[in-house]
Amino acid sequence: MKKTVETEVLIVGGGATGLTASMLLARHGVNSWLVSKYKQTSMLPKAHLLSIKTMEIYRELGVEEAIRAQSCPDAHMRYVGWYAGLAGADPDHGREIARLGAFGRGGEDGDWRAASDNRYANLPQARLEPLLRTHAQALAPGAVHFHHEFRGFREEADGIVATILDRDTGEQYEVHAQYLLACDGGQIVGPQLGVEMEGEAAVATTVSVHFSADLARYGRAHESEDVLNRTILNPETGEPGVLVPMGPDAWGMRSREWVFSMIAAPGDHKQDSDDEAVAKLLRTLGIAREGLQVHQVTRWPLNAVVAARFRVGRAFILGDAAHRMPPAGAHGLNTAVQDSYNLCWKIAMVLRAQAGEGLLDSYEAERQPVARATVDSAYGNWRNAWRIAASFGFSAANGAQQNWQNLRLQWADGPEGEAARRRATQGIGIACSTYHHLNVNYGYTYASGALVADEIPAPASLDSHGDFRPSTKPGHTVPHAWLEDTRGRYSINDLLGEGRFVLIAGEQGDAWCEAARALAAERGLPLDAMTISVREGERFDLRCEWLKRREHGPAGAVLVRPDRFVAWRSMTLAQDPKATLAAALDRILACG
Incomplete structure (x- = not known):
């Protein structure tokens, strides 16, 4: 059988x-x-x-x-940068054109720290x-x-x-x-x-080379130890690419493994051979073939x-x-x-x-x-890569002399240098959607689904990519806060997840907690309940962090899903808390 x-x-x-x-x-x-x-x-x-x-x-x-x-380590992933090549005969080869704080700057960015522990x-x-x-x-x-x-x-x-x-x-x-x-x-x-x-399928082809080499010995490499992704714009070749360290035992420019990805142009589906891809890598980085070990060359369509x-x-x-x-x-x-x-x-x-x-x-x-x-x-970010390079005056259509002339304005004194840096700053501002995007990959929300929506507006973001505004509006990630007791502070995240719903009520919301515990027992639900307040209740918000973000009154409550999204909230105490919460759970869990 x-x-x-x-x-x-x-x-x-x-x-x-x-x-x-x-x-x-x-x-x-x-x-x-x-x-x-x-x-x-x-x-x-x-x-x-x-x-x-x-x-x-x-x-x-x-x-x-x-x-x-x-x-x-965090110290090696605080910035991304753009560089005039990596190595070469010109004294300005490898010189930094611009840099931008990225991905929370290794835990240093205050907004990113406030979003989560x-x-x-x-x-x-x-x-x-x-x-x-x-x-x-x-x-x-x-x-x-x-x-x-x-x-x-x-x-x-x-x-x-x-x-x-x-x-x-x-x-x-x-x-x-x-x-x-x-x-x-x-x-x-x-x-x-x-x-x-x-959507848009196979709009271009990316070619990446995974290799081992000692790049720390080249040019100005040691000057950018806190940079993770390096966009390489070699004026001599006009062939841009992104260089990313892969460790495994050392990072920064002391990394032994690397991935170099050629930036694909829209509609560029040319399939270079492995040898051609490696040759392009050597030209763009300006390094010798000796001492370079190629692990694999990969290609994939950009979709x-x-x-x-x-x-x-x-x-x-x-x-x-x-x-x-x-x-x-x-x-x-x-x-x-x-x-x-x-x-x-x-x-x-x-x-x-x-x-x-x-x-x-x-x-x-x-x-x-x-x-x-x-x-x-992501699609917009990819298309923006060429606009950012153009803001420095770099183009594959330029000759080496013109690219060098344009890039050197970034380091020049006087009105021309100031104007060039202003254009470049506008250019890396475009890159914020790629590297400073807390509102995209953390602040996204659910408009409908396993939640009970309310009509109270959430705080408005001033920038769709970078300005994350925490809210307890249903469909939003539960705001982060540090709580405290006699043993010290701990994250509200320690109380969430693990496949359980959590009802969090204000200092006068004991009736909500009683209702939640009764429903959990009656229905066999994984549902915890607690009050959080500044000086009263079961958990203590001594620094008013939760108080400033909860967006409801002292007798209100929020219900947090197992995936840390807010499913329901009440600004005040309902006349019948148990019936109100039961109706909300029925809608969320499709119990009918």
Whole structure:
């Protein structure tokens, strides 16, 4: 008889999206079965920046410490910069043209620190995914299967039946599950379901070279130890590229591994050979071939597309299968991980009969608009790269003499130099949407879905990319605050997540807490409740941080979802708190 596996959720794909989903489901007590057709996790180092939200998730899953142990130190990832080449005969080769604080400046940016007690990490995908695999296997022993290929599936009345090939033994077997998560990069499941990708496909081709070399010995390299991404604009060649350190044991310019990506022009689909790509790298950086070890040359099309559907029956589309975008802004992997975080608690509650099936429809309602906005942002960032270079007077159409003449104005005295620097400052201002985008990858909101919307406006952002305004309006990430007791301060984030709802009431909101605890007991809900106030209640906000952000009165309350988004709030105490909260939970959980 054909082998049959019975599980609750089948995960197709063993990248960051699928492995994160496996860990989350295990923490929620849900059985899953993950398959990946590959023998191992990705060897590509292309995705490397892990956002605040992503690191909040990995802290909850117990992976943060392992990631930070290998991550780039904060001191080496505070800025991005633009440089006149890296090395060369001219004394100005390698000279810094401009720099911009980026990704929270290694934890130094006050706005980013106020948003969360967590911060960015920088670890190449090729080193991140083995860590995730190890933790997933520990959380769900026997449930993570590499070199097992998904061949297809059919949906039945009570679940799905998938056919899997064990590529080690050649054995084919079936998996019976309630739900299927397509985390396969859009290779099989989405096309099989007829899900179309909408947007701009293959607008250009990016070529990247992963190599090892000692670049610290060149020119002015030692002057930029606090810079992570370096955009190289060599006046001699007019061929721009981005140079990113990959560690693994030293960072900054002492990094031994690097990735150099050629900046692709719109419509430029030329496929250089590996030798041509390496030759372009040598020309642009101005370095010798001696001492350079090439690990791999990779090419991929630049896409700006979003799936037309994120749910088809019992199948859900996540990660690159749901959205693909240019790397400008470092949103791709982070958006994928946050797809898993949005969906997995909902699946757990439906499987445990704590919520109605309609809760699962909120996944598409919430994540698809966010994906579209993020893809649009990344696509705009990619197109802006050429505008930024042009603001320095750099162009591939210029000759070397003209490029040098224009760039040297950045370091010149007098009116011409001042005017050139003013144009350049306007140029790097464009880059804020790529590197200073707290409101894009942290401040995004849900307009509808598993929440009870209210008509009270949230604080208006003055800049759509950089100006994040925390709010307790339903659909927003819960504002961060530091709380305190006799042992010291702790983050409000320590009280959230872990697959549980949390009701937070003001100092006169005890009735809300009583109602929440009664409903949790009656319905078997993972729902905690507490009061937070300056000098009264169960938790103490001695520095008024929560008070300044809660946006409700002393008898009001907010309900925070397991993924740290506000689901409901009341500005005051209702006449019947239990009935009011019960009605809100029914709407959020689709209980009817």
